[in-house]
Amino acid sequence: MxxxxxxxxxxxxxxxxxxxxxxxxxxxxxxxxxxxxxxxxxxxxxxxxxxxxxxxxxxxxxxxxxxxxxxxxxxxxxxxxxxxxxxxxxxxxxxxxxxxxxxxxxxxxxxxxxxxxxxxxxxxxxxxxxxxxxxxxxxxxxxLEFDLTLKRLQLVREVIPKASRVGLLYVPGTQIGAVTVGGARAVDDAAGSLGMRVHRFGIREPNDLASALATMAKEKTDALMMGTDALLVVHYGEIARLAVQHRLPTIGAAKQFVGAGGLFAYGVNxxxxxxxxxxxxxxxxxxxxxxxLPIEQPTKYVLAVNLNTAKALGLTIPQALLLRADEVIQ
The missing domain is CATH 3.40.50.2300 (Response regulator)
Structure with missing residues (x-):
């Protein structure tokens, strides 16, 4: 370890x-x-x-x-x-x-x-x-983003108890070889342990976002999850807007996503x-x-929630989750 x-x-x-x-x-x-x-x-x-x-x-x-x-x-x-x-x-x-x-x-x-x-x-x-x-x-x-997947999916379960289908936005080419294979396995294992299935949507250019979220809505996806790929970070606001439009609860990897209108996020600052x-x-x-010089990894993670987005989606965030949150936008 x-x-x-x-x-x-x-x-x-x-x-x-x-x-x-x-x-x-x-x-x-x-x-x-x-x-x-x-x-x-x-x-x-x-x-x-x-x-x-x-x-x-x-x-x-x-x-x-x-x-x-x-x-x-x-x-x-x-x-x-x-x-x-x-x-x-x-x-x-x-x-x-x-x-x-x-x-x-x-x-x-x-x-x-x-x-x-x-x-x-x-x-x-x-x-x-x-x-x-x-x-x-x-x-x-x-x-190590993949190590945080289980925690994020547990948060999805907390907010949406019956969630079984989760969409995942990723950028092809960001990772290669063993990282891609190992990361995919970690995500699938984490989802499987909670009775969920992850459906992946590769985003190669900004125009892919609208079609990806429209497809998720059509397939009755319960929630949308994403990491900190630079291409996604740049378009946090658009992703959040499209998610509300399609009534898709979202979880990101950085509190900046919540500031841009995402539902909640758990990850490193x-x-x-x-x-x-x-x-x-x-x-x-x-x-x-x-x-x-040893490569360092953070030990502090931030949980952020946007109550305005929750209201727009018609969701009630459990009080226990709000008490644990480091940042709440309301």
Missing amino acids: INRRTFLIGSLVVFAASSAAEAQQTGKVYRIGFLGIANASSWASQIAALRQGLRDLGYEEGKNLVIEYRWADEDFDRLPKLAAELVSAKVDLIVTHGTPGSRAAKQATTTIPIVMAAVGDPVRSGLVASLARPGGNLTGNSI VVETYRHAAVYVDKIIRGAKPAD
Whole structure:
């Protein structure tokens, strides 16, 4: 069993003073590349958290820091070219999101350090050798989404006791090989243990969303579940709107989905993983090797509920669930 490590947020304060002093003494301006799957507007809160984390550690744009951004605009095929651009720009370090972005960065360079702000299973994906000792030039934060599937389905059962058919939105190509096979098995096993069946809907482009949800409604799907694939995150608002239109209860993996109109969500605060990515950046700038920095996993998960959406769907959220919720929108 993998030991989950807590995010060492306290280290932000410990390292900030020394890092800032070192930068001021040397006059060094650090160049960081960011390789994004989506676009700047949809990833604003994550980028703000990364920049704030860096500021807390003494790195400030315009003084001792430059961030070079490259955005794929939801087109995975663009990632290799964008990663190559960052390498050509001679950045000191690259920050990535997700498996496709991390894979593209790894293929582009074996020498420039790479910090994965948020990635699924980097071991099964072949990105690193192990969580404890990644090896190579990658390290960062891992969120094992499939491990949370059972909990989310249990929440569905709590809200909709007779639920048996659950739709799942996913983005083909986000994960590969063993991760895809193992993840699918984990989802099916979790659903089977609760007497549910999962029906998958691959979303390759935004236009697929409307047809997928219309099909779910036609097939009398009881609930809709989704993860944190970048293509889905960008369109949280549209997914939530279509779900209410088709009277489909929804559960997401991030509280941002609830803020966009989703019914409820259970998962990691992804924005905080971006803030924590700054700790990795600082350690590497100060001389640590990515190969020796263990990949960390969060231990705190957030349960969020949107009572306005529940009302629109004609659902009553059990009081016991509301008492456990970390955030309730009403």
